[in-house]
Amino acid sequence: xxxxxxxxxxxxxxxGYEATYGTAVAGTxxxxxxxxxxxxxxxxxxxxxxxxxxxxxxxxxxxxEGTASVxxxxxxxxxxxxxxxxxxxxxxxxxxxxxxxTNRIPSFTICAGTELGTDDEVVTLKGCKVNTATxxxxxxxxxxxxxxxxxxxxxxxxxxxxxxxxxxxxxxxxSEGAVKIGGSxxxxxxxxxxxxNNSLESLFGLGSRFKTAEVEKQREYNVRMTIAFSDxxxxxxxxxxxxxxxxxxxxxxxxxxxxxxxxxxxSTDEREIAFSFATLFFDTETLPKSVTDVLKEDVEGFAxxxxxxxxxxxxxxxxxx
Numbered sequence: 001x002x003x004x005x006x007x008x009x010x011x012x013x014x015x016g017y018e019a020t021y022g023t024a025v026a027g028t029x030x031x032x033x034x035x036x037x038x039x040x041x042x043x044x045x046x047x048x049x050x051x052x053x054x055x056x057x058x059x060x061x062x063x064x065e066g067t068a069s070v071x072x073x074x075x076x077x078x079x080x081x082x083x084x085x086x087x088x089x090x091x092x093x094x095x096x097x098x099x100x101x102t103n104r105i106p107s108f109t110i111c112a113g114t115e116l117g118t119d120d121e122v123v124t125l126k127g128c129k130v131n132t133a134t135x136x137x138x139x140x141x142x143x144x145x146x147x148x149x150x151x152x153x154x155x156x157x158x159x160x161x162x163x164x165x166x167x168x169x170x171x172x173x174x175s176e177g178a179v180k181i182g183g184s185x186x187x188x189x190x191x192x193x194x195x196x197n198n199s200l201e202s203l204f205g206l207g208s209r210f211k212t213a214e215v216e217k218q219r220e221y222n223v224r225m226t227i228a229f230s231d232x233x234x235x236x237x238x239x240x241x242x243x244x245x246x247x248x249x250x251x252x253x254x255x256x257x258x259x260x261x262x263x264x265x266x267s268t269d270e271r272e273i274a275f276s277f278a279t280l281f282f283d284t285e286t287l288p289k290s291v292t293d294v295l296k297e298d299v300e301g302f303a304x305x306x307x308x309x310x311x312x313x314x315x316x317x318x319x320x321x
Contacts, residue, residue, distance in 0.1 A: 004116040010115040012164035013037045013070070015128070017081070021213065022127035022152045026109030030165040031079055032072035032145065037112055037126060039068040041154070060066070064209045068110060068125055068153040074143040074261070075137065075169040076152040077273045077310035078155045078317055081113045082108055085148075085194050089316050093268045098238070099308040099319035105129060105216060111162060119158035125128065127152025129214045135259075135275070139190040143172040143261060150200055153210045161182060169271060169312065172261040179225070181280065182255030183239065188228035190296060192259060194275065195222040196306065221277055221303040223257060229287060229295040239282040239299060254280045257303060272311040277303035 013035050014027030036293065042065040043199035047056035077097065081087045085102030089095060103209045111124040129153040190231045199217040204210075227235065237243050241251035257277040263270065289295060 002308075003119065006114065006116065011113065012100055013110060013112040013164055013227075014165045015160065017110050018109055018127070021107045023125045024109045024155070027079060027162065028165065030167050031147075032075045033167050033171050034142075034167075035070065035072040037110070039066065039110075039112070039123070039151075040068050043063055044265055047093060047099070051110065054131045055108045061209065063101075063202075063204050063211070065154065066125060066154060068128060068147075068149040068151060070110075070147040070149065074173045074273070075167055075171045076312070077308060078135070079130075079145065080124050080308050081206045081317075082128075082130045083198070084308070087317050091311075092315075094270045094311050094313050096168040097310040097312075099220070099310070101305065103216065107152075107214070110149075110156065112292045113161050114308050122160050122162070124155045126154060127211070127214065129198070129200055131198055132198045135194045136176050136191070137174050137193075137259075137261075140175055141174055143177065143206065150202060150214055152214070156232060170263065171210060172263070172273065176263055177259065177261045178254075180258040180260075181234075186227060186234060188230065190226040190228060191224075193224040194228075194259065194277070195224075196220070197222070202233050203313075221306050223277065223280065223301050223303065224298070226296050229297040235282065235297055235299050236285060236287070239285040251281065254282060254301070256280065268295070269312040270311055274309045274311075276308070277306050279304035287311050 015029050016025040016027050018025050040160045044062035046060045046062060048058040050148060052056045055264045080099040082297045084099045085105045086100045088098045108128050110128050113120060113122040128149045130147050130149050132148045179192060197220040201217055202211045203213040203215050238254040241247035257280045259275040262272040262295050280301060280303045282299045286298040286299045
């Protein structure tokens with residue numbers, strides 16, 4: 001069979017959680033529907049110049065760096081173990097899977113490839129960790145996720161091509177979402193974006209081009225939201241920290257931000273992902289006024305902690321490890 005150019009239909013991307021950082025496992029899980037991946041590698045080559053010649057006299061091969069950007073339509077919450085760190089299973093038809101913060105987040109392997117003819121592209125990205133995760137919901141769209149990952153090393157093969165693990169859960173759409181702030185439902189939300197930042201730093205040591213660890217530093221939860229403006233008490237007063245304008249001293253927390261996606265069914269047919277961000281503060285607020293536009297209020301802020309509960313009809317969300 002000859003080699004031939006192709007499109008993404010001939011590709012796949014799956015993942016699996018590692019027991020040991022950088023030790024590859026089989027990709028038995030899917031991120032979700034409509035998955036896309038972009039992986040970028042750097043050899044960090046350096047040209048060395050010396051006296052007597054304008055051209056470089058040698059090159060140095062420094063550390064290897066790999067990044068992977070994974071985008072998909074949100075239909076399950078299993079990826080959140082890689083973002084927050086821990087999951088606990090409970091309940092019984094439907095079952096719940098509670099994701100919680102840990103100081104160390106797990107690494108995982110991404111298995112990807114493309115059918116190219118006689119020789120294929122089969123890559124295994126090892127020691128992947130999620131640096132940032134962004135969940136976006138916009139009017140008249142499906143809910144989307146983007147994971148920006150760092151990885152330690154990879155292998156390449158031209159045979160042993162795999163296939164895409166199929167997603168069995170249905171995509172969540174904007175109309176299945178609901179937002180609460182401080183326990184009060186927020187109406188006419190036009191868009192909301194949640195970003196979780198693990199602030200990873202790659203650690204390298206003597207004797208190898210490959211990183212020895214991915215170190216978690218500070219954790220950040222950032223929020224961006226747009227609503228149709230109709231009531232100053234919904235967001236503007238929470239931004240001010242006062243009902244009559246900016247607070248004289250400290251700005252109080254707006255409370256807890258809850259973002260829930262629910263398919264509206266019950267019992268074993270129920271599917272729900274419920275995000276809860278505690279101790280929310282709004283840092284910026286924008287309110288453009290134009291006679292030709294619906295007035296829409298934009299806010300940006302941050303929260304202190306996060307937890308998520310995923311409800312479906314699968315008893316155990318994660319296999320080993």
